[in-house]
Amino acid sequence: MTKSNFTRRGMLKTGALAGSGLALPTIFTAQSAAAASFTNDPTGSTVTLGFNVPQSGPYADEGADELRAYQLAVEHLNGEGDGGMLSTFSSKVLEGNGILGKKVQFVTGDTQTKSDAARASAKSMIEKDGAVMITGGSSSGVAIAVQGLCQEAGVIFMAGLTHSNDTTGKDKKANGFRHFFNAYMSAAALAPVLAARYGTDRKAYHLTADYTWGWTQEESIASATEALGWSTVNKVRTPLASTDFSSYIAPVLNSGADVLILNHYGGNMVNSLTNAVQFGLRDKMVNNKNFEIIVPLYSRLMARGAGKNVAGILGSTNWHWSLQDAGSKAFVQSFGMRWGFPPSQAAHTVYCQTLLYADAVTRAGSFNPCAVGEALEGYEFDGLGNGKTLYRADDHQCFKDVLVVKGKENPDNEFDLLEVVEVTPAAQVTYAPDHPMFAGGALGECNPGA
Amino acid sequence: MDVILLQILNGLDKGSAYALIALGLTLIFGTLGVVNFAHGALFMIGAFCAVTLSRLINLSYVTLDPVKTDFLGNPAKIKTPYVEAWFGPETGAWLIDWSVPLAILFAIPVMIAVGFIMERGLIKHFYKRPHADQILVTFGLAIVLQEVIKYFYGANPIPTPAPELFRGSFDFGVLIGFDPNAIIYPYWRLVYFAFSALVIGAVFAFLRFTTFGMVVRAGMADRETVGLLGIDIDKRFTIMFGIAAAVAGLAGVMYAPINSPNYHMGMDFLVLSFVVVVVGGMGSLPGAVLAGFLLGVLESFASMNWIKDIIPGIDQVIIYLVAIIILLTRPRGLMGKKGVMED
Known part of the structure; x- marks a missing residue:
C-alpha cells in the first residue's frame, strides 16, 4: 500500500499557482493595454462622445435625423427612456448606467458635408471637448477624411452613413469601424x-x-x-x-x-x-x-x-423602418414615440454604432481605443435590426443582410415610400478581404494616441 | 442630328432660366448701379412661393382611419384637403394639380414686396459705396435668405410637380419630320421656354412702349439729366428693383417642377448668371438674354459624350472658357456699352 502525499488543499494551491502562472502573460497584456495612457482617457464621472454630422449644407436633414438617433442612444445608455434596442441587443453587458459607470454626455460638430470642415470640427471635439470617440457623417469623402484624422489623434471613429468601398477598402484604418453597408x-x-x-x-x-x-x-x-x-x-x-x-x-x-x-x-x-x-x-x-x-x-x-x-x-x-424583427420594432417604437416619425437608415446606423461602441468598451473594460478595437474585431452580434452581423477583423466592415427595395407605387403616407422586395442574406454579399475592389490599403496599427 | 437638336432644346431650356435671372440682374445693375449677389436667392424664393402655395392649397383636416394603423400601431390619419371639402372633390383636385401655374399669381405680389423691402431696407444704403461693398452685403443677404428658407422648409428637395396635363414627354421629332422616338422632350420644359420668352418679351415691351419704361431707359442713360427734369427717378428705379425681383421669382416658380426646389438652388444659378451678365455686357438687357441662351446651348453641347471624350471635363468649364474668350476679344461683352462699369 502506498501513501499519497497529495492532499485536497495541496492540489488547490498547486492548481491555483499553475493557473495564475499560465494566465499571467494574458492578464499582464490586457491590464497593460487597458492601463496604458490614451487620448482623452475619461477620468471623471462622465465620458464625452463626439457626434460629427452635417448640420448645414445639402445633407442637413439627414444629419438632423442622425443627431436625433444619437440623443436617443445616449438616453438609453444612461438608463433613460424605454431602452430601445438595448433590450433586443444580443450582448447584455450594457445596464443603462452609462459606459463603465460613467454618465454619457456628448458634443456635436457640423461637417457641412465638407472634408476640411468635418476634420476641423472633429479635431475641435477631440482637443477642446475631450471626446473619446468620434462618430457620424453622411458622405464617404467626409468619412474617409475624419477616419484618417481619428487614426492620427488616437480615438475610435465609428462611421455613420458612408457607402464607398474605399472607407473599409483602400482607405481603411485600424481606429475606424463601419456598420453601414457598401457599394x-x-x-x-x-x-x-x-x-x-x-x-x-x-x-x-x-x-x-x-x-x-x-x-x-x-x-x-x-x-x-x-x-x-x-x-x-x-x-x-x-x-x-x-x-x-x-x-x-x-x-x-x-x-x-x-x-x-x-x-x-x-x-x-x-x-x-x-x-x-x-x-x-x-x-x-x-x-x-x-x-x-x-x-x-x-x-x-x-x-x-x-x-x-x-x-x-x-x-x-441598409435598413428600413418597416422591418418586423424585434430590434427594428423596438427602435422604431422608441424613435417614433420620441420624435413623431419613423427613423431613417442614417439614424439607425448611427444608433447601432453608438451602442456597439459602448458595448465594446464595457466588454474590454477600458476606453483605450486599442482595447475597444480588439473587442469589436471579429465580434458577432444580433438584435440590432439587421439579423446576425459580424464586425470583420480584417477590414472593420460589418457583414449583414442587405435590403433590396422598390419605390412604392401607391404610398399610404409620406414615410411609406419604399417597400422591401428582398432580404439578401449576408453570405451572398460577403467578399474576401483581399477582393480587388478593396485592395490597396492596410488597417495598420491601432493608435491609442496620447 | 437628332442628338444635336435635342441638345439645342436642352440648351434653350437652360438658357431660359439663365436669361431670366440675368435679365433681372442686369436690370438692377443698369438702373441702380448695384451688383446684386442676392439675385439668385430671389429665384430660390420664387420656387418656394410655388412650394408654399402648394402647401397652402393642400392644407388638410385630419380624420382617423378605422381600419389602417400608422407605424406606431395608432389609427392612421386620413388627410382631406380643405379645398376638396369646400369646392368639391373635382375642383379641389384641380386646384391642387394646378398649384404651380396658380403660384404665378401668388408670386408676383410676394416677389415685388420682397424686392421693395430688400431695396428700401438694405440695398439703398449701399448705392454710393464701392461695388465690393455691394457684393459683400448682397452675398451675405443671399446666405441669410437661404438659411431662413432652410429653417422653415428643411434642406431636402421638395417635389413640386407640374399639372398632370404637362407631365411626361412627347415626340417632338415627329413634328419636324424625324423618325418616331428620335427626339422626345418633356412638355413642361417647352412650357418653361415659352413662358420665359413671354416674360422677356413683356419686360422689353414694358421698357420700350410705356412712358414709365421710357423714363427708366432715359434714367439708365443719364440719371442726372432725368433728375433735373423734375422726375423722381429713384422711385422708378425702386419699382424696377421690384419688377426685377418678380422676374427672378417667376423664373423660380416655373422651374420648381423641373428640379425639386431646395434652399441652395439660388446659389447654383448665381455664379452662372453673373457670367451671363458679364458675357452679355454689363447693363445690356438684350446682351443678357442673348448670352443666357448662348451659354445654355454651349453648356448642353459640352455635355455630349463625344465632345467629353475629346476634351475631358469640358462640361464643367465650358461657360468660363467662353467667358474668357469673349472678354478677351470683346472686353465689354457681347453687347456692352462704353462707360458702364468703367472708370
Missing part, C-alpha cells in the same frame, strides 16, 4: 433581383457622380451586372455640383441602352431621377423591352424629394 454589397444584393425581374440580356448606361462614392458604386454595379450577362453601353461621369441632368439624359435616349443606372445620391439622385422620368424613359420601349431605371443606393429621406418618380424603381438600403 459592393449593394451590387451583390441587387444583381440576382435584377436578373429575375429584367432578365440577363440588358444594355446598361451609367450616370455617375464624379467622386469616391460614385466611382466605387459604378465599378461595383457594372461588375455585378456584367457578370449577369448585361453589357455596359457607356459610363458617364457627372459633376457633383450638377443640378440639371437633361443634357446627360438626352444621349441616353438614342444610345441603344435599355437600362439607366443612376450612381447618384442625395440631391444628384433626386434631380437625375426626376429628369429621367420627365424625359419619358420609364415609358420607353428599347430592344423590345421596357426601359428601366435603377438607383443602387436609396435613402428614404432623399426619395421624398423625388416624389412619385421613385415608384417602381429598384435600389438597395
